[in-house]
Amino acid sequence: xxxxxxxxxxxxxxxxxxxxxxxxxxxxxxxxxxETDGTCEDCAVDYYSSNSGSTSCxxxxxxxxxxxxxxxxxxxxENIIETVIDDLTNSGLSAVxxxxxxxxx
Numbered sequence: 416x417x418x419x420x421x422x423x424x425x426x427x428x429x430x431x432x433x434x435x436x437x438x439x440x441x442x443x444x445x446x447x448x449x450e451t452d453g454t455c456e457d458c459a460v461d462y463y464s465s466n467s468g469s470t471s472c473x474x475x476x477x478x479x480x481x482x483x484x485x486x487x488x489x490x491x492x493e494n495i496i497e498t499v500i501d502d503l504t505n506s507g508l509s510a511v512x513x514x515x516x517x518x519x520x
Contacts, residue, residue, distance in 0.1 A: 429453070432468030443468040446488035457486035465489060 429441035432450045436442045444455035449469045458464050458472035461481050465473075465488050475481060475490035482491065 431470045447486040460485055461490070463487045463490055 427435040427437065427439055427441055429435050433441040433443045434450060434453050434455060444450045445467050446465055446469075447463065448455040448457055449464055449472050450456075451470075458481075460483055461475045462472035463475060463481060464471070478493055479490035480493045481487040
């Protein structure tokens, strides 16, 4: 509210992919984020936006990931060995258990 004149300043009407920073300025959402309801939100895990001013995020292609990070501007190729080890570790198995079951050393 402008106390001198007793009127409130309306927020700027901004295009999709940007948000209002004042009554007359808009700022583009950065890469790795998208605009929703006048604010910028991080892209979720395994989603990305490579350009500023996005209104949505794209899913990583099969075999690509954001490595459990949000707000990414690109995806990287999955490391299949790390993925298998993480899956086995999360299931409660260990390399020692796997070797014993498989007859390894």
